[in-house]
Amino acid sequence: MKLAKPIETWYKGQLYRSKLEACWAAFFDELGLRFEYELDAYELPSGNYLPDFLLVDVAGHTGVWTEIKATTPTERELELCRELCEGTGREVVILWGQPMTHVEALQAGGDDDLCVAMGWVPADDDGGVSGIVEHRGASPLGYWRPKMSHEQLYRAAWTAHKAVRWDPSLAAVYRADVDWRRRAR
Secondary structure (H helix, E strand, C coil): CCCCCCCCEEECCEEECCHHHHHHHHHHHHHCCEEEECCCCEEECCEEECCCEEEECCCCCCCEEEEEECCCCCHHHHHHHHHHHHHHCCEEEEEECCHHHHHHHHHHCCCCCCEEEEEEEECCCCCCEEEEEEEECCCCHHHHCCCCCHHHHHHHHHHHHHHCCCCHHHHHHHHHHHHHHHHHC
């Protein structure tokens, strides 16, 4: 079965490349996590890369790159994220699926069937990557917001899901504006 093409979605005045990314932005808002969306593009050995989110001041870090995927990432996507970690010296996490999937993984408390995230942490000494940390059943949400109860996380995920609605008229207006600006050059 082929995945549907992502639907551009507005959330709080920002156009996201997919409804899934917009849903994660709403979820980060609900958790009180500050973030930047598509902050900078990087030239990496495997190609150019534009990370989805930089989560600011998360769990004592100066920033955690966060990539959102609908399904399990490909080998190329994994390699790009490893190179991003190595090149920027920041932690990188790939999350796949909806926020509710991560809340359920936390609730499961270690069920190996619920691998929903993977991450890289830079090494302290030589600047290389210390290794891949695979989160199985332990979504980084518990690490980022350990003081929230599962009920609070469920409520936040549900609120985020409801906050994001695709509005085709807004997407059409945005595309028309972009086309007009290109022609005006």
